[in-house]
Amino acid sequence: MKHIVWVFMIAVSVIACSKEVALNKNQFTALLIDMHMADGALEVAKFERRNEKDNYLYYNDLFKKYGITRADFDSCLNYYTRNSTEFNRIYDAVIDTLSRRQTQKMRLLSQFTKNDTVNLFPGYTMIVADTLRLDSTRVGAPKKDSIVYGERVVEADTVHFDKRNQFILIEVDSIVPGMYHFFTTLKWNKRVQGRSAKIESYFLSAGNDTLKVMDVPVSTYDTIRSREYKWEHYVKDSMYNKLVIKIVDTKDVKNAKVKTKEIDGWVTKTRLNQVYVGDNKRKQLEEEYKQREEMMKAASKANLPKRERPNARK
Incomplete structure (x- = not known):
């Protein structure tokens, strides 16, 4: 009988204590989950580290969401941590929920980022030897062992500059709006003296409108090491559906005494x-894109004769 009375008194005591806190177990668990989500957002945003007192200022919105004050939260925290077993169960639920949310986010992110590791490089457009042709009775037909040259897309990892290929083209169709990263590695067998070189790239529309990528200067004097060259460019408009890259575009340097007629080198590891x-990054890129367009339009107007400018006074 004494046992029954004692158990009854404990139960009444627990119920009375639970009524004193502002949040029940489920509500307190939900609040802790939201607080950890807020901590994660602060970390990702690279905010400066805050002490516990500063965090309360940031958590004010969460407290309002649950209809409590800071004092209520302190009271709940004090109440639930008295029973370590119960508090561990609460945090097990918090960790389990956060883990499931992270898994869902990672799955979604992997769908968006799956193209990051896909190499869209289609191969090099260059002049190559066609297959050998046999003798033919037709007039003007190639004789045995003669070679016919033509443009081909070569998908080899490494290709060589030669007499017929003083530059190599890369042409990519089916371009869609987005951020593009380009990488390639060049190695020279001999110095390209008397010439400056660059990688020239541009996006094309069906009407041959051009979206220029900033040229990448290429060093042609180092014959010992191979060097990687790269660029990144954001395409906003869907009108651009093709990308053309020229490796390398060269021109004679003025007043150069020695000029090399042929380029001798290798292109490899192109991606x-x-x-x-x-x-957030997309909005930033679109704003930068808009600013570049406005600058180009302003520069174009500045280069026109005064009478041809749209707003020029007569």
Whole structure:
């Protein structure tokens, strides 16, 4: 009988204590989950580290969401931590929920970023030897062992500059809006003296409108090491559906005494990736894109004769 009375008194005591806290177990668990989510957002945003007192200022919105004050939260925390077993169960639920949310986010992110590791590089467009042709009775037909040259897409990892290929083209169709990263590695067998070199790239529309990528200067004097060259460019408009890259575009340097007529080197490890960007980064890129367009229009107007300018006074 004494046992029954004692158990009854404990139960009444627990119920009375639970009524004193502002949040029940489920509500307190939900609040802790939201607080950890807020901590994660602060960390990702690279905010400066805050002490516990500063964090309360940031958590004010969460407290309002649950209809409590800081004092209520302190009271709940004090109440639930008295029973370590119960508090561990609460945090097990918190960790389990956060883990499941992270797994869902990672799955979603992997769908968006799956193209990051896909190489869109289609091969090099260059002049190559066609297959050998046999003798033919037709007039003007190639004789045995003669070679016919033509443009081909070569998908080898490494290709060589030669007499017929003083530059190599890369042409990529089916371009869509997004961020593009390009990488390639060049190695020279002999110095290209008397010439400056660059990698020239541009996006094309069906009407041959051009979206220029900033040229990448190429060093042609180092015959010992191979060097990687790269660029990144954001395409906003869907009108651009083709990418053309020229490796390398050269021109004679003025007043150069020695000029090399032929380029002798290798192109290798070429990659082109379309990279996923988040909403904030995309908005930033679109704003930069808009500013560049406005600058180009202003520069174009400045180069026109005064009478041809749209707003020029007569």
